[in-house]
Amino acid sequence: MDKRVTVLLPNGRRQNVNVTANMTLLEILETACSKHGYDAEEHCLKFHNKVVGLTQQFRFSGLPNNCVLEMEQTEKRRTLSNVLVCVQLNDGSRQQADFSPNDTIWLVVQKLCESHVNGYESPVIVYMRSEVIGQEQMRQTTLKSLGILEGRAMMRLIDKKPEDLKTQANVYKAPAVKPRVDNDDQPSTSRSAMAAGGSGGGGGFALTSNMIKNLKRTAPEENASGSEPAKTSGEDKQEQQPQPEAPKYDWGSGSGYSMHHPPERKQDENEVEENPGRAPPVVRVIGPRQAVLFSLDESKKNADDLPDSFFDLTVNDLKMVLRDLKRTSTGDDDAPLLTAKLRELERQKTMLAKLNQYKDCVLRVQFPDRFVLQGIFKPHEPLSKVEEFVREFLVQPGEQFHLFTIPPKKVLPSDETLLELNFVPNAIVHFGFLKDSLNAVNNRFVKEQYMDQLTSEEGAHYAVQKYRLTRATAAGSS
Template identity: 75%
Template structure:
């Protein structure tokens, strides 16, 4: 298809110019100026009131076909300055010199590589994506026509037939011929597995991803298991993750309430291990624990822990391929469709989760845990918290971080993305009352602390009981 641009002249007239992909914008400007008697050194081209670089070729300028460019006078006349041109030969050596933009490519080649070019059967100069083939074309091509007006430029001088450039992409090293495996069903190599599922998305393996893989991967993987193909995605049933409350604001976890009965039985049936003590201090299965009293062991892992096996790579690439395909295939949605999708997601959560576990963290690092219904508003949570405060008459806010967002009292927990579980923070409106040295919870409740493990156990036991009642009814 023929490409062309329309130049809007300062006198209001329009001029259509047929362009090629390798044609520079300076050539377009000079073509118009020669037809209408303007000086090209005193004018510039603009696209949407922004100056465009005259040294760029049309294919790399980002300008669409049939675009309109405005030609306007420049504030300062462009001066012609010499440029430094460097030519790289096939043996890796380089020769450089200083030339004027009006010098031809053949003059540059003769001055820098005159002795070498005499032995070439088909000399070719390669500059960026432009190829000047043969002595005749080099004599007709100037540095200015290639967009070299100032600064430095790097070229390559090769001796090759023009048709070979299209097959080897300007690379001398011939492609390596790899023998085709006899059995097409043989196990794919690790190098091929590392690229088959990326989909060009630019994903990278991090230490956290590897650590998560090692913990979730089944133990006792034998060589036979590594050789087996991964099961189809539709039949996969990933293990339900445990609660990961973290330190951020309440983003829900998928399948957080899956298999509660099994988890409780594991805790009860463990030999020599009694279930943790749970002190319920109020309604909604309320428990209180302190983050300072929690002693977590440091996660020191050897370097060999991060060595990926073939099975690990298959799992990583499968997940990355699924994620990449989901992003590429996602349709563009209007505001109404996005709102509809959000309401569908809320209804799905409402159907899946009957309870919501909420943890309210105070500035003194005490955490109050309670169980609510997804349709209950934040005002119910505020009333629940007020029963445990030393100063219940003081006004306070419940917010999430980061960034800090105060949760409105009129919205439900489902609308605030607190289902099935969330961590929120407590703060008085008076900043003087938010000191860590102040006491926020009544002393009688502080004396009935539960460990963080007990708080987890209380949630699992409650949901196990609910599941048993629902099954019997």
């Protein structure tokens, strides 16, 4: 179906513009201006009194079909600036340089990867979801026509025939379900059957492998055969009782990527001392605040080799899923509308509750070379204390750096406390120098003297549990 938008001009006239999915909003503005003699560099487009970005394509702009855009004059004329264009090749290497928005794609390709494109039978440049096919089309397409006016842009250069671009790749085909023989008295539902049933109409939901694993680990112990025995009416009444709540301490809270311990580590802190059958991991403290350093590349995470019967949902598993869904939906429907003052009051109550529950905060700083520095801080301490702590371990402590969370990338302010940043009880932040040239993966960020004192990731978890157990014991004795 054809799409179009209506541009309301400053003189009160309306101009209909036919658009395509890959058409940029700048092209819409230029089309309307060319028909009525306006200068596109001195005007902008607004939708519901909000200025829209001219660099984005119509498919990503969020504008509906047949919408009305208002054209208004800007305070100053738009000027073109150089754009940093990066082209990724088939082997994964990247070449980049500065170009003007008026430069053609062919000029970019010739300057960055001339040797590669000359050997391609059918070169194709892919940007966002736009495809520029062949040399002729590359010579006619400019960076400006793709919506690249400022900042940086990333493209891919591939060698593919135009007809191959329409072929869908990596099509998933579900494996055939093996027939199973189940007793009538023992209802058992396979994972594939439940997924198919949940995707039907009537507000169904999909069950993932991770959800099933969590259900299995929190569900009561069943018999070794993996199926439920026939239950009497008395047992059914017991099943209707509410399930125990999850423990208050949640490793998944906090901003950024959460720290989860492996399944075999899911135990009480007291078991760290009371389990003599397993030797505790080696912990090498390298500095203040119980600082430990470990590498994500060297951490060996044991994969869960689970049988197929592990993913069979039982009646108790489904009850737990429905209980959680009802609790979530009830909370959303019954939630009252709050004013800004009430929302601020609720936020302060949550912060006070965290202060009362957690006396310290575990923070992990991940470097670009996948080394992680862990330290323990107080919730009321500002992020500047974390930056001072990190600077003691850097090879180049004089260089300026910032800490941020992803995704999306958000640079953290140094004056806010860990509690205000929602880093209590734990969080992972990322490290980056202000100079991009220093952030190469092959660079060394932490001093060499600490590389011989690495701790495993399991040891880092153990160090936190040991510290909290010591704190709890000291508080109890006092």
